[in-house]
Amino acid sequence: MREVTFTLNRLEHDGLATRGELLAGGTWLCYIAEDRYRQVKVPGSTRIPDGLYEIELKPVGTSRFDKVATEIMAAAGLAHHGMIRLIAVPNFSEVLYHWGNDQHDTEGCLLGGMTKMSSPKDGSLAVGMSRPAYQKTYPVLSAPLIRGDRAFIHIRNLDGTPSASDPVRAPVPLERPDRAKQGA
Numbered sequence: 001m002r003e004v005t006f007t008l009n010r011l012e013h014d015g016l017a018t019r020g021e022l023l024a025g026g027t028w029l030c031y032i033a034e035d036r037y038r039q040v041k042v043p044g045s046t047r048i049p050d051g052l053y054e055i056e057l058k059p060v061g062t063s064r065f066d067k068v069a070t071e072i073m074a075a076a077g078l079a080h081h082g083m084i085r086l087i088a089v090p091n092f093s094e095v096l097y098h099w100g101n102d103q104h105d106t107e108g109c110l111l112g113g114m115t116k117m118s119s120p121k122d123g124s125l126a127v128g129m130s131r132p133a134y135q136k137t138y139p140v141l142s143a144p145l146i147r148g149d150r151a152f153i154h155i156r157n158l159d160g161t162p163s164a165s166d167p168v169r170a171p172v173p174l175e176r177p178d179r180a181k182q183g184a
Helices: 066-075 130-147 177-182
Strands: 003-013 017-024 027-035 051-057 084-086 095-098 110-113 115-118 125-128 150-157
Touching: 003 027, 017 125, 027 125, 027 130, 051 130, 066 130, 084 130, 095 130, 110 115, 110 125, 110 130, 125 130, 130 150
Parallel strands: 003 150, 095 110
Antiparallel strands: 003 017, 017 027, 027 110, 051 084, 051 150, 084 095, 115 125
8 A cells, every 4th residue: 555645835824814735746736725824723714733634535425515526527527536535633524625715615624726816705815716626636636545545635834824733832812811800
């Protein structure tokens, strides 16, 4: 059994969203849009921590995305073998790779796109041409899994945000506790 590792380099963040690049052996596959970095997780609005995550194919019929994924792949004459899921992500569940344009289209998942853009909703970092990106990248990401090999995504923070391996920093209080009691 072989092991294949893909790399997601997070390159930009704007306080609302994160954008990076997905690579296979150093070859560019697509841009990736994600939720923003937060020191403390807010469910549905926080990107996953950086790190090395194994991926798997979620069985067809077990994801709300399966029907559309099958249609997207069929339009390109390709098969859908189940959604790509990152496993063992601390404090997250059902982290998938799928299509979408901005942080409004994800709840911690990775969204692929062929172009960079700004979200029409709020101007945040986003990706465009997401369905063509899915058609291009899904076969590359799923191929080792279909062969029975193990596959991983190594997520690296190159955007200036803290790494999960950095020493834990205490949150900065919004107001001093002694003043809060006084009503100041």
